[in-house]
Amino acid sequence: MKNTTFPFRKIPGWAIMLLLFGGLYATGLHTEVIGQMQRLLLATGLKKAEVPTTGKNAAALASASSTYKAGTGFQMTTLNGSPIAFESLHGKVIFLNIWATWCPPCVAEMPNIQRLYEKVGSDKIAFVMLSVDRGGIPKVKKYIQKKGYTFPVYLASRPIPEEFYSPSIPTTFIISPEGKIVTKHEGLQDYDTPDMRNFLLNL
Template identity: 60%
Template sequence: MRKQKFSIYEIPGWAVMLAIFGVLYLTGLHTEAIGQVQRVLLATGIKNADVPESLRNPDATAVVDAAAMANSEMAGAGLKMVDMQGKQVRFESLKGKVVFLNIWATWCPPCIAEMPNIQKLYEKVGSDKIAFVLLSVDEGGVDKVKKFIDRKGYTFPVYMPASQFPQEFHSNAIPTTFIIAPDGKIVAKQEGMADYNTPEVVAFLQRLASE
């Protein structure tokens, strides 16, 4: 009786996919793999960040009164953050600037997918009037997040919360991005991943910073 030879081509496709995902999961690379797939989705342009209509039209944007700005409370006031060098920073110290706040985590594939475009946006709109805050909600301390950022080569400012999370920054999704005007008010909110490296977002940030 002849032995039947085993062929790899006889393995069902679902079993191969399950094995591949199992290996990725065990090695911790599944987050990166999913993030890469979602990055391809961002490249299609169907997930571009929304820009509020009132801020696309210069005539519809009111000039912020300096005295009113000084007296208004900033969104997120009271939040303490720690940067990747362990230095504590108060969120309200950024008042008077445009703040691009992105809430993310290293275990979040959509966060990983949108980060290269956030890096490009950061490099493109470099200004002392625009502050970037990439706020990680990872557990396990600064070292884990710093290793991830260093490995990726990102240069935007990264922080972790060092106090209770403000109610106004709570969201049902991660990542979530807020844009805060110099007067401290939230003027845009995007839940879920998006491409922020667009002419519309660049113009939006620059216009807010120039007022």
């Protein structure tokens, strides 16, 4: 009697990879898996967020002659459904991160943002983790609770202002107490660094 077992060794490598990634996408685990891989990249220290020098920062703020403050008129909603005006945060340093649950680099950098939030806990710094998920509050709330994050999370209840536009996420803005955008970082970054902590606390 002939052996009728399937010759798995003859399956091409590309077919195995296709099946693997297809399975990850089908189960929705691809975001977490890719996010974990990108988290390893952050651990190398190669993606630290750049911080402006004091001189450059002061010059940028001094040259901003406009009295307009970033985010004026923008309305958000908390995960409890309460409305909040972005401009109510003016007067504080604002760490604004635009993200989504389906975005692997967003998932990858969130743990270091949580650590930053815990270390710079201050009434002078406001964290705004702004989700652009279309699933609404329930989806985002479930994700945040599952991960155990404690930083403030919001959803936009009006279109995001033009000054916060970015062609990619995650994107992070740091806004001065005067309402001026001081830095903008697009893509995966490590924010839990001594330079970033000192920058936020001294801005």
